[in-house]
Amino acid sequence: xxxxxxxxxxxxxxxxxxxxxxxxxxxxxxxxxxxxxxxxxxxxxxxxxxxxxxxxxxxxxxxxxxxxxxxxxxxxxxxxxxxxxxxxxxxxxxxxxxxxxxxxxxxxxxxxxxxxxxxxxxxxxxxxxxxxxxxxxxxxxxxxxxxxxxxxxxxxxxxxxxxxxxxxxxxxxxxxxxxxxxxxxxxxxxxxxxxxxxxxxxxxxx
Numbered sequence: 678x679x680x681x682x683x684x685x686x687x688x689x690x691x692x693x694x695x696x697x698x699x700x701x702x703x704x705x706x707x708x709x710x711x712x713x714x715x716x717x718x719x720x721x722x723x724x725x726x727x728x729x730x731x732x733x734x735x736x737x738x739x740x741x742x743x744x745x746x747x748x749x750x751x752x753x754x755x756x757x758x759x760x761x762x763x764x765x766x767x768x769x770x771x772x773x774x775x776x777x778x779x780x781x782x783x784x785x786x787x788x789x790x791x792x793x794x795x796x797x798x799x800x801x802x803x804x805x806x807x808x809x810x811x812x813x814x815x816x817x818x819x820x821x822x823x824x825x826x827x828x829x830x831x832x833x834x835x836x837x838x839x840x841x842x843x844x845x846x847x848x849x850x851x852x853x854x855x856x857x858x859x860x861x862x863x864x865x866x867x868x869x870x871x872x873x874x875x876x877x878x879x880x881x882x883x
Contacts, residue, residue, distance in 0.1 A: 685765040690730065693772055694742055697759045703838045703853040707734035714813035714869045716795040718784035721826070724748070725780040726770075729878075731813065731855060731869070739855040741878060743775025743785075751778060757833070774833075776851060782827040782844040789817040789849075789865050789881050790824035815867040815878065841882075848882045 688696075691709060698704040713731040720727055726746035731739050744759070750771050751757075757777025764770050775781035787793055794816050798809040825846055832843040838854035850859045859880040868875040 686770075687763045687765075688760070689762075690744070690772075691732075693760045693762060694730070694732070694744075697774075698740075701853070702835050703840070704734075704740065707736060707738060707740065709733075709740075710735045713739055714871070716811070716813045716815050716867065717798060718781075718788055718793075719796045720780050720784060721787075722780075725778070727775065727781050727784050729775065739874075741852055741855050743781055743851065745773045745775050745778040745781050747771045747773065754778065754830075776833050776840050776842050777830050779827045779830050779844060782830055782842065782847070782849075783824075785849070785865065785879060786827060786844075786847050786881070787824040788815070789863050789879065790819040790821045792817045792820050811870060813867050813869050815865055817863070817865050819863045849879055850882060851879045852877065 691712065695709055698707065709732045711733050713733050715728055715730045718727045729741060729743045731741055733739055747770065751773060754773060754777050757774045759772045759774055761769055761771050795811055795814060799807055827844045827847065830842060830844045834841050838852065838857040839859060840851045840853055842849055842851065852859055855876045855878065859877055860882065862880045862882055864880040865878045866875060867878050
């Protein structure tokens with residue numbers, strides 16, 4: 678469960694992602710038309726923000742961008758840094774492509790293996806908790822009681838509209854363009870609440 682700060686980010690998340698997309702082969706010159714939805718997963722240590730945003734591109738494709746937000750740079754992850762921003766409550770944040778961040782990998786694997794869901798979100802108003810309705814509902818297909826945490830991300834590579842990640846004991850595929858065939862295996866699926874659109878978002882590979 679996570680608290681959402683009523684804060685201003687400069688530059689905004691969309692501005693950061695827009696500046697990064699041209700460097701991604703799967704973006705293929707696409708531009709963002711609108712934000713579709715987002716879902717968050719909990720860092721077990723409570724230190725790193727883990728959020729995945731889905732954007733609709735001008736050509737109609739839905740792009741998936743896992744992001745992590747850190748209070749300090751992640752050592753050895755310079756190639757995965759999207760940029761920095763100033764958070765009006767938390768101060769400077771380093772924003773990474775989640776596919777290169779072991780905390781994101783840990784939360785994704787745990788959700789897939791244990792049948793986990795998105796984290797409930799809320800903000801505080803006058804000392805009272807106000808729940809934020811989920812704009813996207815996700816669920817893992819597994820039923821294990823736990824999952825081994827990920828200490829390092831060993832390799833990240835793009836193959837068309839799919840990013841493959843090797844992280845510790847796990848290999849998984851992430852749909853950068855939602856709806857891309859990821860193959861079979863334990864997976865994370867998601868449904869956009871407003872439209873009912875559903876898709877497999879990530880798959881663990883044997």
